[in-house]
Amino acid sequence: MVIFGFRTKVFVLAMLMLMCPRCGNSVAHPLHKAVTKFTLFFIPLFPVKIKHTTQCTFCGYTSQMSKDQANQLLVQSGRR
Numbered sequence: 001m002v003i004f005g006f007r008t009k010v011f012v013l014a015m016l017m018l019m020c021p022r023c024g025n026s027v028a029h030p031l032h033k034a035v036t037k038f039t040l041f042f043i044p045l046f047p048v049k050i051k052h053t054t055q056c057t058f059c060g061y062t063s064q065m066s067k068d069q070a071n072q073l074l075v076q077s078g079r080r
Helices: 067-077
Strands: 004-019 026-040 043-055 062-065
Touching (some): 004 043, 004 067, 026 067, 062 067
Antiparallel strands (some): 026 043, 043 062
16 A cells, blocks of 8 residues: 655745735735645655745735746845
8 A cells, every 4th residue: 555645835935025916005925935745655755836925914815926036026035
């Protein structure tokens, strides 16, 4: 019997002050990095999917972005 599956871990890379495109408020947006890994016998082996998102802390709107856009936001915030 082989036990396999997927596990996702979410990391907060930075807290950014951005203007929300939905509600228009300038509030904190955490920059998340979600890494989904293939697991075999509950041991994470290799990443299958990596997703970068920001979420408005006022209205909860979540927007997805590319790795390059996330890195650019980190450079602008002084985190990198």
